[in-house]
Amino acid sequence: MNLNENFNKSIHKYQLGGLNLVLDVNSGGVHVLDSMTYDLLDFVQPPFSETCPDEILHAMQTKNPEYAKSDIQECYQEIRELHAKKILFSEDEYEKFAKFATSSPVKAMCLHISHDCNLRCQYCFASTGDFGTGRKLMSVETGKKAIDFLLEKSADRQQLELDFFGGEPLMNFDAVKEVVLYARSREKETGKHFRFTITTNGMLLNDENTDFINREMSNVVLSIDGRKEIHDRMRPTPNGKGSYDVILPKFKKLVDQRDKNLDYYVRGTFTKYNLDFSDDVFSLYDAGFDQISVEPVVSDSKYPYALTEADLPAVSAEYEKLAQRLLAQDRAGKHFNFFHFMIDLNAGPCAIKRLKGCGCGNEYVAISPEGDIYPCHQFVGMENFKMGNLDEGTFNLEMKETFAQSHIYNKYKCRDCWARFYCSGGCNANNYQYQGDILEAHTLSCELEKKRLECAIMIQAVKLLENRADTDTDLKSYKHC
Amino acid sequence: MKHVVTLNQANLVESAKKGGCGKCQASCQSACKTSCTVANQKCEKEEK
Numbered sequence: 001m002n003l004n005e006n007f008n009k010s011i012h013k014y015q016l017g018g019l020n021l022v023l024d025v026n027s028g029g030v031h032v033l034d035s036m037t038y039d040l041l042d043f044v045q046p047p048f049s050e051t052c053p054d055e056i057l058h059a060m061q062t063k064n065p066e067y068a069k070s071d072i073q074e075c076y077q078e079i080r081e082l083h084a085k086k087i088l089f090s091e092d093e094y095e096k097f098a099k100f101a102t103s104s105p106v107k108a109m110c111l112h113i114s115h116d117c118n119l120r121c122q123y124c125f126a127s128t129g130d131f132g133t134g135r136k137l138m139s140v141e142t143g144k145k146a147i148d149f150l151l152e153k154s155a156d157r158q159q160l161e162l163d164f165f166g167g168e169p170l171m172n173f174d175a176v177k178e179v180v181l182y183a184r185s186r187e188k189e190t191g192k193h194f195r196f197t198i199t200t201n202g203m204l205l206n207d208e209n210t211d212f213i214n215r216e217m218s219n220v221v222l223s224i225d226g227r228k229e230i231h232d233r234m235r236p237t238p239n240g241k242g243s244y245d246v247i248l249p250k251f252k253k254l255v256d257q258r259d260k261n262l263d264y265y266v267r268g269t270f271t272k273y274n275l276d277f278s279d280d281v282f283s284l285y286d287a288g289f290d291q292i293s294v295e296p297v298v299s300d301s302k303y304p305y306a307l308t309e310a311d312l313p314a315v316s317a318e319y320e321k322l323a324q325r326l327l328a329q330d331r332a333g334k335h336f337n338f339f340h341f342m343i344d345l346n347a348g349p350c351a352i353k354r355l356k357g358c359g360c361g362n363e364y365v366a367i368s369p370e371g372d373i374y375p376c377h378q379f380v381g382m383e384n385f386k387m388g389n390l391d392e393g394t395f396n397l398e399m400k401e402t403f404a405q406s407h408i409y410n411k412y413k414c415r416d417c418w419a420r421f422y423c424s425g426g427c428n429a430n431n432y433q434y435q436g437d438i439l440e441a442h443t444l445s446c447e448l449e450k451k452r453l454e455c456a457i458m459i460q461a462v463k464l465l466e467n468r469a470d471t472d473t474d475l476k477s478y479k480h481c
Numbered sequence: 482m483k484h485v486v487t488l489n490q491a492n493l494v495e496s497a498k499k500g501g502c503g504k505c506q507a508s509c510q511s512a513c514k515t516s517c518t519v520a521n522q523k524c525e526k527e528e529k
Contacts, residue, residue, distance in 0.1 A: 031488065032488060
């Protein structure tokens with residue numbers, strides 16, 4: 001049987017969590033199949049005839065002699081029907097929308113209010129806080145110029161985002177306050193609204209700044225890695241002491257006092273040292289948090305804590321374990337969010353957003369303490385990616401256009417990848433740092449992303465089936481084991 | 482259907498026709514900062 005490779009790439013079939021799953025890449029359709037239909041997908045593709053061809057019936061019975069021809073015919077008709085509905089083997093119709101991937105208003109900014117830090121995290125991509133450019137705090141004047149820049153470059157966008165980042169932003173908290181107050185003062189005259197976020201290691205949290213953060217910041221990202229011994233190993237103070245016991249009560253207080261309608265995340269990093277990171281996720285839950293993100297370290301493979309392709313089997317197995325633990329948690333009525341497994345199969349961002357990805361260098365920029373403009377926080381300090389400077393009034397529109405064009409159809413590894421509408425071509429900074437080109441997807445990140453997506457989709461499938469199984473006992477047959 | 486359960490509305494094509502307004506959050510502003518995930522973002526268009 002000669003199958004067209006393009007149709008094979010239009011679906012992704014896999015087994016996980018006791019289910020046979022297939023994602024129709026281009027429509028976003030997700031289906032759970034019985035074993036026979038799952039096997040049949042290896043032998044069929046459009047165009048479909050009115051009945052299943054004899055050679056396919058024969059191939060299926062060779063694979064499994066217990067498959068009856070009449071049953072295979074039924075499965076064939078169901079696949080044919082899904083194709084007719086354009087939710088299986090559907091075609092990629094989105095490349096025409098890539099024309100929208102042009103230079104856009106700037107709507108989001110990462111403001112590096114402090115290139116200094118009071119921790120010495122081993123895996124810090126910011127070289128323990130200063131991005132390799134020397135420890136420095138942003139002046140209030142530069143912060144206000146950044147606000148003016150965002151207001152000017154945002155054109156008709158009304159909702160603007162600004163993340164206070166570092167280093168450790170609370171080392172320059174007076175400037176944070178001044179910049180927030182200045183931005184708020186300009187909202188009315190400009191008809192715009194700022195959504196502020198702050199990413200903090202928590203060391204300097206106190207009653208005053210906690211109250212300010214909970215009042216002004218629509219999201220707060222609290223850096224903590226999970227178990228105390230894991231956290232303290234990677235996130236020591238400059239004199240080598242652990243930071244866990246200092247920050248945990250401060251984070252708990254901030255979250256306890258926070259309006260439940262506002263976002264927050266405790267956000268950790270896992271490394272080769274804790275490939276059993278599901279224990280860290282649950283450690284954070286046990287500590288009292290319910291919005292949790294624990295992410296793989298991204299670093300040069302020369303470091304002992306770095307994740308490498310050799311770690312993929314262990315990390316993949318741990319993601320599967322985490323998915324099962326989260327399902328068990330749900331069944332026990334103790335739900336919490338794990339950021340990378342969040343997926344809404346019926347909504348989520350539009351296809352056009354999914355083509356363009358994070359928008360770095362185009363809709364999103366980072367500003368260094370010196371007022372230098374970079375495509376995003378991960379490019380800060382890379383001289384060849386400096387886009388301009390606030391004092392000089394420069395902004396490299398040619399580079400902006402280059403980043404605008406970094407959509408999935410310009411990334412050769414992504415064009416045919418089943419995950420392309422979920423990761424949108426990956427992190428351009430990682431692509432550049434580890435593959436040498438913003439358009440060449442970082443292989444290790446891709447594999448991790450794909451495993452997370454498989455788990456996220458499986459979790460949704462299990463939940464939906466378990467909800468429906470209360471009224472439809474036939475659904476038990478969809479288990480492959 | 483007897484052999485297949487479809488779990489969702491599979492509306493990516495429709496979303497493209499009405500999408501692209503740019504009102505949604507920049508994905509790196511949420512929680513990740515290191516590993517790009519776009520599909521877990523919310524659509525913020527008021528009228529879809």
